[in-house]
Amino acid sequence: MAPRKTKATKFYAVFEGRVDEPTIYSSWGDAHPRVTGCSAVFKGFSSLQKALNYMEDLEVLAPRRVIKEGAGASTPDGKSDGYYAVANGKNPGIYQYWRGQTQALSQLHETPGACCKKFRTKEQAEAFIEEWKQAVADVLVRSIREALDQGMRPKDMSLDISGLFDWNQNDTDSHDEAVGLDFEALSIQDTQT
Incomplete structure (x- = not known):
């Protein structure tokens, strides 16, 4: 078609x-x-x-x-x-x-x-x-901000995103790079000071 x-x-x-x-x-x-x-x-x-x-x-x-x-x-x-x-x-x-x-x-x-x-x-x-x-x-940043605004907090600051995505089976190199995502890249700041 x-x-x-x-x-x-x-x-x-x-x-x-x-x-x-x-x-x-x-x-x-x-x-x-x-x-x-x-x-x-x-x-x-x-x-x-x-x-x-x-x-x-x-x-x-x-x-x-x-x-x-x-x-x-x-x-x-x-x-x-x-x-x-x-x-x-x-x-x-x-x-x-x-x-x-x-x-x-x-x-x-x-x-x-x-x-x-x-x-x-x-x-x-x-x-x-x-x-x-x-x-x-x-879209993901927006969802995270909404959750934080509602009082939710991250369970673990290592932020393993592997559960959010399906990995392209032909691309094994990128998997390791995405496991340790930096909160600064998401513009999320630590509220515990």
């Missing part, structure tokens, strides 16, 4: 989800972690104005905007096949083909919260994956 041929979605209006306020994103990589796996109200649009109109219909007159430079210029044109960025899947990475045993579509099956999008250039596809990673980190 080939990807659907529809008008390119370039803006994502997130009314409810893992956001502090209604927000319009220009990247699915930014929006996906904020609307997947939770109760969310959101919609994709082909223009910023349509996204703003949607928010206005929901009585949000000044939504937060996270608009990346070059937004809307990533959809492949008829001159190139493009690149498929698999940000979350069996084996995240950049793929040149949709079909095939080791291509984009096969990376998405049986992966809850899979995230993939097609781009004009390899650089845009790589940037999408990095945006998605940052958005996932932002």
